[in-house]
Amino acid sequence: MLTLTINGETRQVDVEDDTPLLWVIRDTLKLPGTKFGCGVSACGACTVHIDGEPVRSCSFDVKDAVGSDITTIEGLSKNGLTPVQQAWISEQVPQCGYCQSGMIMAVSALLKENPSPTDQDIDDTITNVCRCGSYPRIRKAIHAAAKQQAEA
Amino acid sequence: MANLISRRNFLIAGALVGGGIAVGYGLADDKPTNASFAATTDQGEFALNAYVKISKQGDVSIAIPHSEMGQGIYTALAMLVAEELEVDLALVRVEAAPVDPVYANVVALMDTLPFSDGHHRGEATIGAWGMQKLGGLLGVQATGGSTSVRNSWSPMQQAGATAREMLIRAAADMWGVPASDCRAKEGRIVFKGDNKSASYGELVERASRQALPTERPLKPASERKLIGQSQERLDIPAKVNGTAGFGVDVELPDMAYAAVKLCPVFGGTVASVDEKAVRVMPGVIKTVRFDTGVAVIADSFWRAKKAVEALPVTFNEGEHADLSSDGIFELFSDALQSGDPRGYTEEGDIEAELNNASTVLSARYKAPFLAHACMEPMNCTALVGDNDVEIWVPNQSPTLAAWFAEKTADVPAENVKVHTTYLGGGFGRRVEVDYVVMAVTIAKALRGRPVKLIWTRENDIQHDMYRPAALADFKASLSEDGQINGWHNRLAGPSVTRSFTERLLPWAGADMPDNTAVEGAADIPYKLPHKLIEQVPVPTPVPVGYWRSVGHSFTGFFTEGFMDELAVAANKDPVDFRLAHLKEHADFTSVLTRLKKLSGWEEELPAGTGRGVALHESFGSIVGQVAEVTVNADKELSVDKVYCVIDCGEVVNPDTVMAQMESGIIFGLTAALYGEITLEEGRVTQSNFPDYEMIKLFSCPEIVVELAPSGRPMGGVGEPGTPPIAAAVVNAIYDAIQVRVRELPLSNGDFSV
Numbered sequence: 001m002l003t004l005t006i007n008g009e010t011r012q013v014d015v016e017d018d019t020p021l022l023w024v025i026r027d028t029l030k031l032p033g034t035k036f037g038c039g040v041s042a043c044g045a046c047t048v049h050i051d052g053e054p055v056r057s058c059s060f061d062v063k064d065a066v067g068s069d070i071t072t073i074e075g076l077s078k079n080g081l082t083p084v085q086q087a088w089i090s091e092q093v094p095q096c097g098y099c100q101s102g103m104i105m106a107v108s109a110l111l112k113e114n115p116s117p118t119d120q121d122i123d124d125t126i127t128n129v130c131r132c133g134s135y136p137r138i139r140k141a142i143h144a145a146a147k148q149q150a151e152a
Numbered sequence: 153m154a155n156l157i158s159r160r161n162f163l164i165a166g167a168l169v170g171g172g173i174a175v176g177y178g179l180a181d182d183k184p185t186n187a188s189f190a191a192t193t194d195q196g197e198f199a200l201n202a203y204v205k206i207s208k209q210g211d212v213s214i215a216i217p218h219s220e221m222g223q224g225i226y227t228a229l230a231m232l233v234a235e236e237l238e239v240d241l242a243l244v245r246v247e248a249a250p251v252d253p254v255y256a257n258v259v260a261l262m263d264t265l266p267f268s269d270g271h272h273r274g275e276a277t278i279g280a281w282g283m284q285k286l287g288g289l290l291g292v293q294a295t296g297g298s299t300s301v302r303n304s305w306s307p308m309q310q311a312g313a314t315a316r317e318m319l320i321r322a323a324a325d326m327w328g329v330p331a332s333d334c335r336a337k338e339g340r341i342v343f344k345g346d347n348k349s350a351s352y353g354e355l356v357e358r359a360s361r362q363a364l365p366t367e368r369p370l371k372p373a374s375e376r377k378l379i380g381q382s383q384e385r386l387d388i389p390a391k392v393n394g395t396a397g398f399g400v401d402v403e404l405p406d407m408a409y410a411a412v413k414l415c416p417v418f419g420g421t422v423a424s425v426d427e428k429a430v431r432v433m434p435g436v437i438k439t440v441r442f443d444t445g446v447a448v449i450a451d452s453f454w455r456a457k458k459a460v461e462a463l464p465v466t467f468n469e470g471e472h473a474d475l476s477s478d479g480i481f482e483l484f485s486d487a488l489q490s491g492d493p494r495g496y497t498e499e500g501d502i503e504a505e506l507n508n509a510s511t512v513l514s515a516r517y518k519a520p521f522l523a524h525a526c527m528e529p530m531n532c533t534a535l536v537g538d539n540d541v542e543i544w545v546p547n548q549s550p551t552l553a554a555w556f557a558e559k560t561a562d563v564p565a566e567n568v569k570v571h572t573t574y575l576g577g578g579f580g581r582r583v584e585v586d587y588v589v590m591a592v593t594i595a596k597a598l599r600g601r602p603v604k605l606i607w608t609r610e611n612d613i614q615h616d617m618y619r620p621a622a623l624a625d626f627k628a629s630l631s632e633d634g635q636i637n638g639w640h641n642r643l644a645g646p647s648v649t650r651s652f653t654e655r656l657l658p659w660a661g662a663d664m665p666d667n668t669a670v671e672g673a674a675d676i677p678y679k680l681p682h683k684l685i686e687q688v689p690v691p692t693p694v695p696v697g698y699w700r701s702v703g704h705s706f707t708g709f710f711t712e713g714f715m716d717e718l719a720v721a722a723n724k725d726p727v728d729f730r731l732a733h734l735k736e737h738a739d740f741t742s743v744l745t746r747l748k749k750l751s752g753w754e755e756e757l758p759a760g761t762g763r764g765v766a767l768h769e770s771f772g773s774i775v776g777q778v779a780e781v782t783v784n785a786d787k788e789l790s791v792d793k794v795y796c797v798i799d800c801g802e803v804v805n806p807d808t809v810m811a812q813m814e815s816g817i818i819f820g821l822t823a824a825l826y827g828e829i830t831l832e833e834g835r836v837t838q839s840n841f842p843d844y845e846m847i848k849l850f851s852c853p854e855i856v857v858e859l860a861p862s863g864r865p866m867g868g869v870g871e872p873g874t875p876p877i878a879a880a881v882v883n884a885i886y887d888a889i890q891v892r893v894r895e896l897p898l899s900n901g902d903f904s905v
């Protein structure tokens with residue numbers, strides 16, 4: 001039994017220590033918002049926050065998350081939508097939507113670290129894959145969210 | 153046979169009178185056409201026709217007969233209904249339509265017709281066209297070929313109008329007033345001159361007893377409030393908070409999970425399995441062996457995956473164990489040299505022209521196999537009972553999924569249930585049923601329990617139905633004033649239609665003409681006095697399938713790359729050169745002229761940069777693109793900006809058209825820069841995103857889109873953004889450094905991004 005803190009709740013899980021956190025989140029804890037895209041840390045669909053840092057959960061052993069705060073897309077916002085999520089709606093970013101949980105988690109972590117990223121900062125940090133090609137809108141939405149955050 | 157043919161003609165004739173067939177089926181047939189939608193109603197809810205349900209509380213639900221895979225179809229089709237029904241779009245709920253021939257896709261069928269003069273005007277002509285897309289003849293619900301809005305435009309408007317008229321009559325009955333004095337407004341029926349009004353919820357029960365109206369006038373375009381105005385997509389809120397339900401997210405009581413190991417060689421089978429080896433691994437429930445692979449069922453996906461990886465399996469690799477992509481290209485090359493080509497378009501006397509011309513140019517172009525790589529890996533959840541089967545699956549054709557679930561589970565057709573989830577990308581991959589058959593096969597071994605099969609990314613990339621590789625030879629002659637006189641284009645490659653048909657209906661596959669092998673090559677709009685476009689079919693053991701824009705995905709690159717070579721040889725500006733060959737086509741001319749202006753074509757570019765143009769019609773829409781690149785002698789390349797003009801006729805949701813152009817460009821650019829599936833020893837070399845690379849934010853250009861509707865009939869938007877981009881980029885590279893690229897991907901030509 002491992003004890004995890006996820007989205008502010010304490011949960012017990014009975015899994016092998018080396019199970020990727022992604023599958024514990026999805027199959028054991030039944031939080032399906034975090035997605036599986038590649039399993040090898042190459043796409044970012046599985047991005048969650050561990051103690052506020054973005055982590056690709058498909059390549060992160062569950063045992064290493066014990067004692068940390070895990071946040072998934074389901075727990076990103078306590079009340080209503082965050083500025084990032086709002087910008088995702090106003091810029092009409094998602095297409096199929098499959099990559100977007102991971103995108104939003106990665107971008108949310110970036111904006112916390114760097115509240116007004118340049119295009120270069122965005123290129124360097126957000127390396128998630130969107131097969132539908134929503135990138136131009138993602139870029140616009142990141143700037144829009146940064147602006148909204150600054151005004152708030 | 154005779155039966156099928158006449159039914160086909162009937163379907164086509166119906167489609168020609170403006171989607172009449174779907175209406176005929178969906179709204180005014182003898183049998184209650186809303187039967188399957190009515191079966192989905194809750195207490196106090198009424199299906200007024202096959203597309204519209206209203207509850208006594210006034211909630212409106214709309215059945216969408218196409219899959220939502222990111223192209224915004226739920227919203228566009230809901231807009232068509234809401235416009236006629238006079239309801240607030242934000243209050244409408246959408247749901248996937250049940251499986252019923254009433255929702256068959258007729259436009260997909262029309263796109264299989266032979267090329268004709270009317271083609272560029274968006275017309276379809278009735279011709280004797282083999283049995284391809286045979287499924288279309290039998291009432292197949294499908295999403296593909298950029299047909300969704302075109303197919304459903306009329307039925308959806310009619311559905312809204314029919315429901316509205318029924319509500320009006322119900323109100324008129326109730327009040328004892330003439331229906332002509334009542335009208336619909338903001339979810340209510342109001343009586344003129346009086347302050348009487350009733351909500352749809354109050355009227356719906358009464359309305360459901362009204363006869364289907366034969367008179368259902370559509371709104372004049374001038375009164376439209378929704379169509380043509382950008383609306384926020386209905387599916388987006390659920391896609392920013394993790395609640396949108398994809399296939400991979402299906403959760404059922406007592407569900408088990410399956411992972412598979414598949415024979416890496418096409419056509420190979422399992423020789424032996426040592427099941428005992430994994431029996432004691434944690435969570436393992438069962439091992440299932442089938443023709444092409446083995447599955448482990450476990451109590452979690454991760455445990456299933458670990459076990460199947462540990463499972464000792466040997467394969468009979470079969471007869472294709474020596475297959476390589478180089479060998480396949482050699483076959484194509486031989487076929488171009490000495491094969492027996494099938495002619496698709498012929499005018500004038502090309503042989504004499506090329507023999508006598510003084511300036512003749514020739515070139516060979518090459519395009520590789522490609523994988524779809526939908527972001528959501530293939531998956532399907534199946535529950536097989538004693539005499540029934542139920543599946544939950546992200547799919548582009550619930551009809552095909554249902555047929556194959558039925559066949560695999562061996563149950564009566566009426567005991568098959570298909571639930572279509574959101575699709576994490578489709579691009580043509582999810583019209584296939586291989587993963588449905590596999591899931592049902594596996595679940596049969598655990599009857600009574602739902603089993604969710606998930607493919608890994610490696611399964612997905614190595615067991616796709618690939619975009620076919622192709623090779624093309626061009627020869628063209630130029631007159632002294634720089635006009636093209638002769639154009640000979642011979643292509644070689646496998647037939648998607650044949651491969652697809654053989655997979656689904658092994659008895660029906662045959663060598664016959666296939667538009668998808670030459671679409672975009674045989675029907676180019678340029679004036680070419682002598683031309684011959686032909687193709688040599690070369691079947692390969694590599695399964696090939698529909699990949700976003702299908703044949704256009706390579707012919708756009710070939711023809712527009714070669715056009716550029718001719719412009720250079722004629723010493724003409726590439727835009728003007730194209731315009732000079734488009735005098736008979738006002739719409740192509742208009743797209744290109746607008747593109748020239750939008751892109752600032754005549755402005756100077758800094759050293760080390762270049763721009764290139766390409767123009768291509770597909771799925772009834774004309775798209776022109778200009779790419780701007782920065783590239784140096786070391787072939788370090790960046791695609792900086794893409795300008796795009798599209799004429800797709802009437803537009804329902806403009807912002808969605810823009811999004812689809814951006815998406816299509818990036819999809820095509822990904823392929824142009826990196827995309828390549830190769831084979832060695834019968835197996836696919838690539839396996840996951842690290843070696844099947846995708847564009848990311850840093851490599852994505854800025855994109856500027858302009859909509860230029862000319863009044864043409866409505867065209868598609870999901871695919872037409874993809875074909876021109878590769879040519880626009882290679883033409884821009886030539887402009888910058890005078891290096892001509894005739895082979896994709898660019899990374900093979902030593903370009904680095």
Ligand code: FES
Pocket residue numbers: 035036037038039040041042043044045046047056057058059
């Ligand atoms: S699934 Fe984790 S990075 Fe792709």
Ligand code: FES
Pocket residue numbers: 094095096097098099100129130131132133134222527576577
């Ligand atoms: S929206 Fe489909 S993968 Fe990003």
